[in-house]
Amino acid sequence: MKRLSFDDAMKMYDMEFFDLAELADAKRKSLHGKKTYFNSNRHINPTNVCKDVCKFCAYSASRKNPHQYTMEHEEILEIVKNAHARGITEVHIVSAHNPTAGLDWYMGAFKKIKAAYPDIHIKALTAAEVNFLAQQYDKSYDEILDMMIDSGVDSMPGGGAEIFDEKVRDYICKGKVTSDQWIEIHKKWHQRGKKSNVTMLFGHVENRAHRIDHMMRIRDLQDETGGFNCFIPLVYQTENNFLNVKEHITANEILRTMAMSRLVLDNVPNLKAYWVTSTVNLALISQEFGANDMDGTIEKESINSAAGANSANGVQFDEFVQLIKNSGFTPVERDSSYNELKVW
């Protein structure tokens, strides 16, 4: 299939539902057959103290969530120790923008984890956090990215991308990393030979054109660097935040958006159905709409569960495997670089 232009994609979004699914499924099959990847990971959110106020966020300490916390390194290490004993291969560490914790608190945690568990992949610091650390401690992006590598960070998660359209972005998260800065940070990371992911927060005040524009900006960077492993559309969770979106996006629109992601992002190898924000059931159905990755067992999740998602305690490994199998796909446990560890 030829590469989609913006106008092609807008037209395609409106196609008959199952015809669109079939196109996305054909692309998925050509890349991954019936394999669905997942990993055994642990999410850690070490602080919820944030100097920024994103309207969609229910996680950071605020009027709606007055319970501030910042973990000591010992606490973080204890979590990693227990998760390691259960066999996880990755920690996914995303924090808020805590102006008093100190640069050493951020980097020191990675150093200690790497020293104690060199086999665990550390996926940490979104571009929003990198931008915050650079501004707060008067460093360049290059300096922060090099520090991350020296401290043992292996890859970057895709958070903070939200929606790149500047008008929407200004409305939902003014003051945080801009779209151009987000892209610049990932470009610099990729130029260091490192991989990252990229997200899109949808189902709030944005429209289809904003989503396609978001995907196209990602596609352009991927053409240049090839550094993105995975695209992750995040379904906006409505509770406990200041965005005040009354109506939840429909399942039909979520699945269409998954399919469009697979078709527009022809150069990003993996499309993740993040069960935390879509529900497990819709993530399973997303496999028929182009998705080939289901993230992981997660164990504990604080950002989306604060906004209403049913994800606080993750899912059991065996249950995860069985769910993928029962939906007619082949569960493949992967490492963080998408090397296959076990076909179940």
Ligand code: V47
């Ligand atoms: O950037 C915040 C989102 C993201 C809400 O790289 C919300 O593998 C929905 O980046 N409703 C952080 N979403 C999570 C993230 C992530 C998740 C899973 C996998 C990966 C990966 C990365 O959470 C933020 C923001 O877009 N978020 N509030 C909300 N109310």
